[in-house]
Amino acid sequence: MRKKIVAGNWKMNTLPAEGVELAKGVAAGKSAAGECANLIVCPPFTHLHSVVETLKDSGIAVGAQDCATEAKGAYTGEVAASMIAALGCKYVILGHSERRQYYGETSETLNKKMAQAYANNLTPIYCVGENLDEREANRHFDVVKAQIEEVVFNLSDEQFRNLVIAYEPVWAIGTGKTATADQAQEIHAYIREVLRSKFGAAADDCSILYGGSCKPSNAAEIFAKADVDGGLIGGAALKAEDFLAIATA
Numbered sequence: 536m537r538k539k540i541v542a543g544n545w546k547m548n549t550l551p552a553e554g555v556e557l558a559k560g561v562a563a564g565k566s567a568a569g570e571c572a573n574l575i576v577c578p579p580f581t582h583l584h585s586v587v588e589t590l591k592d593s594g595i596a597v598g599a600q601d602c603a604t605e606a607k608g609a610y611t612g613e614v615a616a617s618m619i620a621a622l623g624c625k626y627v628i629l630g631h632s633e634r635r636q637y638y639g640e641t642s643e644t645l646n647k648k649m650a651q652a653y654a655n656n657l658t659p660i661y662c663v664g665e666n667l668d669e670r671e672a673n674r675h676f677d678v679v680k681a682q683i684e685e686v687v688f689n690l691s692d693e694q695f696r697n698l699v700i701a702y703e704p705v706w707a708i709g710t711g712k713t714a715t716a717d718q719a720q721e722i723h724a725y726i727r728e729v730l731r732s733k734f735g736a737a738a739d740d741c742s743i744l745y746g747g748s749c750k751p752s753n754a755a756e757i758f759a760k761a762d763v764d765g766g767l768i769g770g771a772a773l774k775a776e777d778f779l780a781i782a783t784a
């Protein structure tokens with residue numbers, strides 16, 4: 536059985552004290568939501584430590600939003616996977632479309648980051664998704680297939696068993712536009728089929744999350760689909776109440 540997961544990507548939001556308050560709010564209201572899904576929060580680097588401390592014993596896991604391609608050394612401004620793991624984080628988001636789009640991340644970069652994550656026992660939440668032009672040109676299947684083949688296909692079977700995938704159509708991120716539940720199911724099923732072609736039955740155990748303007752009002756319908764195993768939540772993860780309502784969905 537694959538895990539249901541609802542993860543909050545806080546992006547570059549909240550000051551450290553606000554992040555701790557948000558984490559406390561999520562922990563305080565967790566009971567019902569925690570039975571529905573595994574909860575993860577991904578704050579900015581600057582408050583990973585305090586949020587890990589706040590959520591100790593809460594059953595809520597903490598992840599980072601990125602990690603460096605290299606293990607350590609003269610890479611000013613970078614944060615190594617080992618540093619993230621040493622704080623008690625269990626996950627790292629890799630290949631988010633904002634990183635691909637604004638910071639030029641490519642499959643080559645992401646292969647290195649994936650290797651760093653695994654070397655430090657972090658579970659990657661690997662993001663894929665097409666932009667609006669690609670969707671309109673009906674190229675979304677090819678785009679996500681390439682994003683998977685170029686990175687996920689390089690993993691060993693053992694690494695693959697420790698991977699979460701997030702499908703996030705770029706046109707739905709922060710726009711208020713969501714994929715319909717049927718659009719989400721169609722592409723999630725396709726992603727699973729691509730994974731099955733390489734990893735066989737293990738593809739059925741891989742959690743594939745949907746992300747893009749997910750809210751309490753639309754989450755239940757999307758999450759009800761057979762191949763949607765939860766969500767990666769941006770804006771709505773900044774309010775404990777909304778994040779928990781999504782997880783309960």
Ligand code: 13P
Nearest residue numbers: 544708709747748769770
């Ligand atoms: P929104 O939920 O704000 O659309 O963001 C989705 C996302 O990018 C999560 O990683």
